[in-house]
Amino acid sequence: MVTPRQAAAAVVDPELQVLTIEELGILRDVRVDGERVTVTITPTYTGCPAMDVIRADVQDALRAAGYRDVAVETVFAPAWTTDWISDSGRAKLAAAGIAPPHRAGPVRLALSVRCPLCGSPDTEQLSRFGSTACKSLWRCRACAEPFDHVKAL
Structure with a gap:
């Protein structure tokens, strides 16, 4: 079975489609609490229009991997940097x-x-x-x- 981290990490960035969100550095954390999976992401910049698509893609990937109770949280601090x-x-x-x-x-x-x-x-x-x-x-x-x-x- 695919772990929640593996499922989230495999999501492709919709604007830089050669990278996953993990490679881009916007996947911050994946926590499992019972049946609940919470994924934390950070946008590349505050107004990034791709965040809604990324959030939906993460939820879809986790649900396709068998996880039903999925939450995706966005955090802005620390701010994303290209070093990530x-x-x-x-x-x-x-x-x-x-x-x-x-x-x-x-x-x-x-x-x-x-x-x-x-x-x-x-x-x-x-x-x-x-x-x-x-x-x-x-x-x-x-x-x-x-x-x-x-x-x-």
Whole structure:
């Protein structure tokens, strides 16, 4: 039987469909109290429009795994950070042509983002907003391909 954690962790993010909510780092906790399963999630930002879909998908995944009494709670503190994206999640983003964000640490001067397709640093930002509000749109000057970049938060 699939555990509640496994069922919740397998839910795919509706906006970054190459990642699960666990890889994205928004799955915070899964608690079982008798028959009740409570899943805690944190949005990537306060106004994230995908949270209703994620909440419903988590409930559906747990119910499909045989858990009937399911609650999904949203917590805002501590606030989500791109540092919570797992290493496998970062690799999947790059493999899908989406530039993963840099990890936190010393403030870095970033004049460009490396192309996830060819690795070239010769890129330009086309728009501060990409296919979703949490991504920006870039183009590689070396291979001429456009790509999304997950904004560092």
